[in-house]
Amino acid sequence: MLRANDNFAPRAETRVAYLSLVSFALLTIAVLIGTMIGPAGPQWWRVPIELVDRLPLITVDSGVSPEEWNIIWQIRMPRVVLAVLVGAMLSVAGASYQGVFRNPLVDPYLLGVAAGAGLGATLVFTLRRSATENWFIDPLPLAAFVGGLVAVFATYMIGNTFSKARSSATLVLAGIAVTSLTTAIQTFVLQRNNDVVRQVYSWILGRLSSATWGDVRLILPYVVFSCGVLLMHRRLLDVLRVGDDEATALGMNIRRVRLTVVLAATLGTAAAVAVSGLIGFVGIIVPHTVRLIVGSSYRRVLPLSILCGAIFLVLADIPSRILADPAETPIGVVTAFFGAPFFLLLLRVRKNQA
Amino acid sequence: MSTLGFCDLSIAYNGVIAVNGFNDILHSGEWLCLIGPNGAGKSSVLRAAAGLVAYSGSVAIDQQEIPATSAKWRAKHIAFVPQTPLMPENMSVYEYVLLGRNPYIKHFASESTHDKQVIDKVLMRLDLAQFAKRMVGTLSGGERQRIVIARALAQEAPVLLLDEPTAALDIGHQQQALELVDDLRREQGLTVVSAMHDLTLAGLYADRLVLMHQGSCVASGDAQTVLRSETLAEFYGVSARVHHEADGTVVVIPQRAISN
Amino acid sequence: MKVLTRAGFAGLFICAAALFAACSETNSTTDTTVVVDTTVSEVAYPVTAGGVTLETQPMRIVSLSPTHTEMLYAIGAGDQVVAVDEYSNFPAEAVALGTKLSGYEPNVESIAGYEPDLVVISYDPGNLVEQLNSLDIPVYIGNGASSFEQAYEQIEQLGALTGHLDVAVQLTSQMQADIDAAVAASSVSATAMGESITYFYELDNTYYTVTSNTFVGQIFELFGLKNIADGVEEGNDYPQLSSEVIVSSNPTMIFLADTKCCAQTPETVSVRDGWQKMDAVVNKNIVQLDDDIASRWGPRVVELVKSISDALALVAAGK
16 A cells, blocks of 8 residues: 655666676676777786786786787777767767757767768868978867867858747758768868878778877866766756756756757867768667666666776777788777667567567 | 726737737626637737736736736636646645645745635535545546636636636536536636637626637637628538527527438 | 978988999880899998888888879888788889878877888878877878979988988989980970860869879870960869860870779770760770879879870871
């Protein structure tokens, strides 16, 4: 029999904490595996021993030479750390976009950040031939970052000009228009400079293979800031699930929430894209997988997307570096390779549920 | 317990006037029902009060005009039940009703213990406790209507606006929903404004009816005053008989054209 | 940077030339390969060239650039090469190494796995130099040459770095001499015809071409040939021409640089719509070039020059 002071709240908060802990443990394991596996360097079982040796006050002989350790620390570790940052960022950005636009099929590239970054990169590759090679700051990530932001800014300006209403559909359409225009410009520029086509194509496919500690330092503040802001908005994204009108009637300033979320997600995505190119599917696969496990509430989906996105990309980077040894398989290919069957599986599961 | 006043409320969509200077005052605890043909402006009045469309003129609660800038203030004082609420399939009933507490929860914070107590109370009152963990997508039409009302109640607002609350319900659930609203009104002193198509039901539950036509109020008063066959014929274009029951209930009966 | 390098290796050049002028042999042959003396010379280390400083002679060189692979083997540093990229298909010794690194999607760990003491690349796909430097591996970058001088400079820089400067210098002078001879021999016939010859250079079967501003375009300029793609698209040195433009320009000669990639031959060209009546097709002045030789700026560029020279001789004879 139900009494007046029974509490019917689902144990939401404790469940999130528990799942986060589990995910974090899985992430640590994934990072460890990522550090152990590679085409060169020490034997895989020596790596954890060496890592333990590196801890203060502990000395263990792992048999790893300084050159081998150098490979781990200078080449492999930045790659794994970058995978954590980029995977987390793209996932949470994808989940946030899905919340803002109430469409489970949007990815963080919806409003044009990918096309803008691609154009920025193309221009750098094209102009680099005549400009000096040794600039003080590497122009490539900067141009990609700025390009991505400018494209989304343009989308927002266009979307707001043509519709004073609160509807998000106009924004999506503006994003499509900006993406098409930017891609057309990029194609035109490439057409006139097709000696850089190969470099641009390679950049577009996305890679973690060129990761350096400098790249990690570059994007860390953006990713941390962006994830922080997005996490703060998770309850608000749940309110948005009942639609623009009802959310407004429930006291929410939807334009401001939408703008803040889009801005934060775009900032982080642009940073991620600037150093790793366009890695696709992560922004869609991971949030959906998380939803299948923990349900659709953004209070659970956002934090878990961060962790699971990191795990996914760290693990996806492993075949990327050993499948086509001694060459690299672009990570965009690996994520798509997993992405396509995943979608089919998702459709199958949905069909069985319905 | 609050009074609700509309003063010179006018709404235009793209230059087309939908509501033309609507004036009305409801005393606290009153139930006003807006009736009228499609496009008369009934929904527009409700949506304006809920802050969903731009309007000129004013809407005031306890003589205090609703500030245009504070959606939270408005949500704490006016609860709106839309005609076709968007029902997210994979949201639990508890989470859905929790949305009603949004105006009270600080922007980035989570719900407090007090918020949870309010929700528990509302769920008990509306007999939804056993559904708390169920997903919204698994509920029937009548149950969904109840949870939308539950959410509105969770807002603890003195004014309740209902846009076609019975449109998607069968006759049994229609009665349940309206009885529920009436009970709540009496318990908590809610001031209710509803827009309805069913004239008999409107007359049965509302204290007062306002008949709207092309954006203006053309008749106001109780059921007997407003629901006359010549009035209905003039504004609805319907040919109907109006029958008065012994207990005062007014029944509107559409008439078939006489077939020879 | 460049001034120091030039001063640096100019000094070495003078020393080396003076020291070995009397002892070295030069072979000139009538066939198309350039053969030079491959004795390892005693060059003092450390040496700086091309922005790279090496403390000792590199014995584990990794080359990710097919052009520079050819250069390394031609200057006698072949024994010092331990790995090359997948496109380094000449000479046979390089292929025999059996390594297939990628210059476009480099796997830095794999490269490091060879424990190189010098890595040679022709372009940095992104952070590659930085990553290799963080492992204390020196990297030599030889960007695509836009002139013969740059090509010679790269050969000599590699010579200095690998300890074969004298051989490298010999090679470049030989190349220069051979090219000058080939040009001189046929310029005579070109001008004797009293009209300028136009040509179309085909990069692939969708009619991408090069202008005279490119390295290969400049070779044709040596012979006084006129490129039909010049001025077609301002600022674009690799334009794509349309079939109509090519047909209406009616070039005297057509050079096919897509014989390997796209299987183009004089036969396939002659059956293209609208091409049958072109002068080059009718007179059979279609020259097949080896894709690789035509796209690299290494020692085999001499073969390219000689192919053009031979083709011109046929044209002159035909007229």
